[in-house]
Amino acid sequence: MEYAKILNERGLKATPQRIEILNQLKIKGHLSVDEIFTEVKAIFSSVSLATIYKNIISLQDINLIEEVKIPNHKTKYQLTLHGEHIHVFCVSCHDLTDYKFEFEKFEESIKSSTNYDIQNVDIYIRGICPKCKSKM
Numbered sequence: 001m002e003y004a005k006i007l008n009e010r011g012l013k014a015t016p017q018r019i020e021i022l023n024q025l026k027i028k029g030h031l032s033v034d035e036i037f038t039e040v041k042a043i044f045s046s047v048s049l050a051t052i053y054k055n056i057i058s059l060q061d062i063n064l065i066e067e068v069k070i071p072n073h074k075t076k077y078q079l080t081l082h083g084e085h086i087h088v089f090c091v092s093c094h095d096l097t098d099y100k101f102e103f104e105k106f107e108e109s110i111k112s113s114t115n116y117d118i119q120n121v122d123i124y125i126r127g128i129c130p131k132c133k134s135k136m
Contacts, residue, residue, distance in 0.1 A: 010062040017047055018055050022064065022079065030068055030076040030087075030096045068096065070124055090129035097129070 003022045004014035012018065017040060024039040025031060031039070037052045056077060059065045068076045070089050076096060085098040107118045128136075 006064065007062075010064070012058055012062055015055075017044055017051060018059065020044065021052070021055055021059065025065060025077060025079045029098065030078050032074040032076050034074070036077065068124075069122075070096070087124040088129075089124050089126050090132055091126050092128055092132035095129050095131075099125075 003019045007014040007018060020040050020043055021036055024036060028035070028039070033049075033052060033056060036056070037047075037049050040047050040052060056065065060067070063080055065077045066080050068078050068087060070076075070087070073089075073094060084101060084103050086101045088097045088099050089095070090097075101123070103121055107121065110116060111118060
């Protein structure tokens with residue numbers, strides 16, 4: 001994906017650190033601030049944690065990344081460019097997996113029964129992943 005172009009179109013300078021944050025999220029899917037810092041620092045040794053925080057906020061402000069909040073766990077971040085999905089969370093190893101989900105009928109059902117205008121849907125499912133299940 002051409003992140004430099006997207007950043008420029010949305011009014012942000014395409015710095016190497018910002019591009020690397022986006023690349024890491026594309027590769028790994030969901031990362032905490034600490035995990036992003038570790039991955040980016042491996043490539044740009046002089047990057048600071050403060051720079052990572054500032055870039056995360058800037059990338060959220062232009063809707064390129066978003067928070068994934070799982071209660072009682074560190075906030076993770078993901079790209080906003082990969083379509084509608086729900087999160088499946090392993091309660092044992094804390095793996096977070098995307099599952100494609102068609103929200104349209106789900107949202108229509110909620111709107112018709114509650115008369116709400118739906119603005120956002122965040123769904124996560126807790127369970128035990130196959131890897132952890134095989135260890136039991």
